[in-house]
Amino acid sequence: MSAPQRSPASVRQRGGAAAPGHGLRLRPMTAADLDAVIEIEHAAYGFPWTRGNFVDSLAAGHRGELLVHANGSVIGYCLAMRGVDEMHLLNLTVAPRHQRQGHxxxxxxxxxxxxxxxxxxxxxLEVRMSNAGARRLYLRRGFVETGLRRGYYPAGAAGREDALVMQLELPAGRSDAPSDALDR
Ligand SMILES: CC(C)(COP(=O)(O)OP(=O)(O)OC[C@H]1O[C@@H](n2cnc3c(N)ncnc32)[C@H](O)[C@@H]1OP(=O)(O)O)[C@@H](O)C(=O)NCCC(=O)NCCS
Incomplete structure (x- = not known):
């Protein structure tokens, strides 16, 4: 993913998305959500996006989406930037305590x-070379590795870490994603 520099078929349909419903819903991310989002961001990443990154991304009109529980708590989110014929997934994050549940x-x-x-x-999208869990998720989703960006991510005292570029083609007419309660 790229924070504006760093940088997200169904696995469970193609290998594992959970059934719809479960009291979950999707809704757009707004500036009012940023306290909850940043709390998750800091819990999930060694090098989190800053509040400014989120503010800038929303202000730029990127698509921010939250997955929320019926009680309103935020489970996860993604931000994506539209191009001419492509979508750049900038951030995909699930709160640590909700991971591995298909979110x-x-x-x-x-x-x-x-x-x-x-x-x-x-x-x-870009993903850290060391992020084995995310790489596995994307591979299971049908993404393929298409490139490498050397030293793309900060890596503390160790310097920089490479990013893998991964891409998912969405052939016109493919319709394996079901309509469900989370659609909007
Ligand atoms: C990567 C991340 C978004 C995955 O979210 P999640 O809700 O746990 O993912 P899902 O439950 O939908 O996982 C679907 C499949 O992806 C793979 N997967 C996901 N996380 C994995 C992990 N930590 N290790 C290995 N495989 C993993 C598995 O195949 C999993 O299916 P399974 O649970 O039936 O084995 C989440 O771990 C996260 O937010 N991590 C921190 C932030 C991050 O790295 N984001 C991606 C940046 S590119």
């Missing part, structure tokens, strides 16, 4: 549906 897949399902509705044929 990233729900967010990706929604993003894929959104892209298809707009006629966008490709989603791409």
């Amino acid at each position: 990233a897949c729900r967010l990706l399902d929604a993003l894929e549906r959104h892209c298809r509705a707009l006629g966008i044929g490709r989603i791409w």
Whole structure:
């Protein structure tokens, strides 16, 4: 992912998204959500986005989406930037205590549906080379590795870390993502 520099078929449909419902819903991210988002961001990353990164991203009109529980608490989120015929997934994050429950897949399902509705044929992203969990998620979702950005991410005293570029093609007409309660 890229914070504006760093930088998110269903695994469970294609291998594992959980059934819809479960009292979850998707809604757009707004500036009013940023306290909750930043709390999750700091819990999830060694090098989190800053509040300014989120503010700038929302102000730029990027698509910010929250996955929220029925009680209103934020479970996860994604931010994506639209290009001419592609979507750049900038940030995909699930709160640590909610991970491995299919929530990233729900967010990706929604993003894929959104892209298809707009006629966008490709989603791409950067991911840290060391982020084995995220790399596995994207591979299971059908993303392929298409490039490498050397020294793309900060890595503390160790210097910089490479990013893998991954890409998902969304052929026109593919319709394996179901309509569900999380769609909007
Ligand atoms: C990566 C991340 C978004 C995954 O969210 P999640 O809700 O836990 O993912 P899901 O439950 O939808 O996982 C679907 C599948 O992806 C793979 N996967 C996800 N996290 C994994 C992990 N930590 N290790 C190995 N495989 C993983 C598994 O195949 C998983 O299916 P399974 O649970 O049936 O084995 C989450 O771990 C996260 O927010 N991490 C910190 C932030 C981050 O790294 N974001 C991505 C930046 S590019």
